Amino acid sequence: MSLQRHETVANKTGVEPAIAHRQLLLAMSYRMLGSLADAEDATQEAYVRWLRLSGLERAEVVSPRAWLLKVVGRICLDMLTSARARRERYVGEWLPEPAPAGVWTSHGATPQSDPSDRIEVAEAVSMALLVVLETMTPAERVVFVLHDSLQFTFKEIAAVVGRSPAACRQLAASARARTHSSRRSEVSARDLKEAVRAFTAAWETGDVSRLVAVLDPKVALVVDSGGRVSAPSSVVHGATDCAQALCSVLVRQPDVQFELRSVNGAPGVRAAGADGSSLAVVSFGIDARHALDVIWVMRNPAKLVYWN
Incomplete structure (x- = not known):
């Protein structure tokens, strides 16, 4: 028509x-x-x-x-x-x-x-x-x-x-x-972007201690997999445990590529496989000290359709 x-x-x-x-x-x-x-x-x-x-x-x-x-x-x-x-x-x-x-x-x-x-x-x-x-x-x-x-x-x-x-x-x-x-501390978009950049640079190295340094000591890692892909079954608490869980991704997916992307209007990260498909989309909460205190990771393929 x-x-x-x-x-x-x-x-x-x-x-x-x-x-x-x-x-x-x-x-x-x-x-x-x-x-x-x-x-x-x-x-x-x-x-x-x-x-x-x-x-x-x-x-x-x-x-x-x-x-x-x-x-x-x-x-x-x-x-x-x-x-x-x-x-x-x-x-x-x-x-x-x-x-x-x-x-x-x-x-x-x-x-x-x-x-x-x-x-x-x-x-x-x-x-x-x-x-x-x-x-x-x-x-x-x-x-x-x-x-x-x-x-x-x-x-x-x-x-x-x-x-x-x-x-x-x-x-x-x-x-x-x-x-x-549940209101969070007011942090500028620039500060959040810098924190996410530092997080991504540390994550790419697979260095747990370097990743711990950019996280709040009481950080929480929440991963939604829908039971369809590998992921922690419950919330992970603490900088060291969260950093270890994140760095383990590089062991399972050594060819993963990280991109800084806008997620819900805020700085975030898209993790992509060798074929370019989205493996995860990561968004963050940041505290008044500019340390990341919440990490939300979407791994459920059904919720990543719009990212492919």
Whole structure:
């Protein structure tokens, strides 16, 4: 189908006003779900529901953007609720799926994209925040994203999650308390980048003592393998044990290559095999002394699809 013909069909079916917000829907779904693939599915389902509306029903929608965001919120709430049971059977540690730079612009951009969505899409979702979001109940997470990221009123959110406005206000307060209690020290992007560079240079040498020197003594190493590849089955604590676990990678994969990459908008590392495929994506937390105190490693191939 030609581009002109495609646009004509889009206009007749009422898709164009809604498709302009695809990037925003993907970004918000990712915040709610912590999974790029699930965000794609949630966004797709929202558009399916939009197309199921009659022409008259679509004409009555004052704001396709608000309508789609509310529908995505309901879809994500359902997906989060069903995902909790699956995660109880998950092998090893669970981490959110890391997002590479430009994931929304490469997968969600359209000529009709609404400029008003750009700031909200561009706001990076740090791995630290996503990890905190994983500790919330499904309702807390959806309420937090809709209220704090999108400034939905509690009355509007109540219609999404099926709770009273007062209950939604309480959920938001509970979610915000979780983020505040887990808030990390403010460190500049430059300081984090320098720390990650030092970490990568030390890791490449396989020198445990050199790697220990750039880590916080109480550093935690969290590896998500999904039980599909080799990885520690639980969190590793302490600089020496973490350094030994990381350096053992070079014994098993002597041809591994390390690249500094943006992971969820922050400096991170991609480890690639000889064939260029992604073996791991690493993101970091840093303390006020500029020492790395949390290392999140994604090894599950199913969560590295967007990195290949």
